[in-house]
Amino acid sequence: MKKSEVVSHIFHGHIPKTAKHEKGLGYAPTNIALCKYWGKRDTELNLPHTSSLSIALPDKGSMTTLTLNDKSSETIILNDKEIALDSVFAQRTKAFLDLFRANQKWYLKININMNIPVAAGLASSASGFASLVCALNDLFDWKLHKNDLSILARLGSGSAARSLWTGFVEWHAGVRPDGMDSFGEPLAFEWPELCVGILTMSSDEKPISSREAMQTTVNSSLLYNSWPRKVSQDLSIIKQALQVKNFALLAGTAESNALAMHATMLSSWPPICYFLPETIAAMHKVWDARKQGLQLYFTEDAGPNLKLLFLKEDTARVQALFPEVEIIRLFDQV
Numbered sequence: 470m471k472k473s474e475v476v477s478h479i480f481h482g483h484i485p486k487t488a489k490h491e492k493g494l495g496y497a498p499t500n501i502a503l504c505k506y507w508g509k510r511d512t513e514l515n516l517p518h519t520s521s522l523s524i525a526l527p528d529k530g531s532m533t534t535l536t537l538n539d540k541s542s543e544t545i546i547l548n549d550k551e552i553a554l555d556s557v558f559a560q561r562t563k564a565f566l567d568l569f570r571a572n573q574k575w576y577l578k579i580n581i582n583m584n585i586p587v588a589a590g591l592a593s594s595a596s597g598f599a600s601l602v603c604a605l606n607d608l609f610d611w612k613l614h615k616n617d618l619s620i621l622a623r624l625g626s627g628s629a630a631r632s633l634w635t636g637f638v639e640w641h642a643g644v645r646p647d648g649m650d651s652f653g654e655p656l657a658f659e660w661p662e663l664c665v666g667i668l669t670m671s672s673d674e675k676p677i678s679s680r681e682a683m684q685t686t687v688n689s690s691l692l693y694n695s696w697p698r699k700v701s702q703d704l705s706i707i708k709q710a711l712q713v714k715n716f717a718l719l720a721g722t723a724e725s726n727a728l729a730m731h732a733t734m735l736s737s738w739p740p741i742c743y744f745l746p747e748t749i750a751a752m753h754k755v756w757d758a759r760k761q762g763l764q765l766y767f768t769e770d771a772g773p774n775l776k777l778l779f780l781k782e783d784t785a786r787v788q789a790l791f792p793e794v795e796i797i798r799l800f801d802q803v
């Protein structure tokens with residue numbers, strides 16, 4: 470099935486043609502998966518093999534502002550700089566807009582402000598596509614349900630399906646070939662004492678996209694066969710840990726899940742390794758600190774940067790260990 474068929478299904482064959490407001494605005498936070506999405510059952514629709522679960526970083530994300538352009542092409546401004554229309558970023562954005570344009574002749578001026586590095590494994594595409602979908606929903610007054618917005622965001626980038634909400638979000642893998650049952654669902658847990666700290670080793674664009682890395686893993690990793698079982702166990706343990714607020718269980722499971730994901734990549738051919746020497750050094754520092762009794766864990770996505778997981782009461786000890794850590798607010802702290 471094609472992406473355009475999913476879009477047509479959501480709009481019952483009638484995609485609105487006219488902008489209803491002068492401006493469309495959309496903000497979406499980035500999200501960090503505690504139980505990862507790695508591998509697609511449908512590469513066209515970004516349908517995952519497994520469900521996944523994330524926590525949003527509410528102040529880290531993308532703000533998209535849309536207005537109609539008077540030129541017969543898009544203008545894309547990312548963090549106050551105009552982007553070349555033949556760049557990968559512009560081409561992906563344009564291809565996504567084409568899904569809603571069909572044969573209509575509107576073009577947009579797209580202003581995106583992101584306060585996270587682009588394509589460095591910090592889920593910039595998740596917040597980017599989710600904010601673009603929200604801004605389109607506003608400009609054209611689609612009035613779509615959030616489940617549908619989540620499905621549309623997924624067509625841009627898989628993990629964007631989870632970026633429509635703050636807090637903990639589960640993205641259901643679904644079983645339908647059209648993916649109409651594969652969208653995010655906010656989970657009613659709050660955990661104001663939970664902290665995430667970003668350890669940036671490199672803000673450079675990743676050497677291999679998550680799209681390509683996932684495909685290589687699915688096609689060549691011997692370990693990938695055991696990934697769905699690992700995810701289904703971790704997902705239920707994480708939900709149980711959220712229920713009883715067991716931090717060591719939550720964060721330990723998240724760390725183990727991330728390492729298992731990276732193990733599937735390392736066992737792919739050609740091998741995929743997002744670790745830098747600094748990443749491994751930081752992991753050892755975390756493990757040593759844990760041996761000394763500090764409740765400190767990490768997770769890592771498709772990039773060399775680590776996201777530390779710890780409790781608010783340990784903030785000073787974590788900062789002493791990693792003075793460069795950027796601590797992110799997750800909930801309205803009490």
Ligand code: PMV
Pocket residue numbers: 501502504505506507521592594595626627628629679680769770771
């Ligand atoms: O949505 P994508 O294609 O950028 O893939 C995201 C993959 C991971 O960040 C590694 C895991 C996840 O669940 O976010």
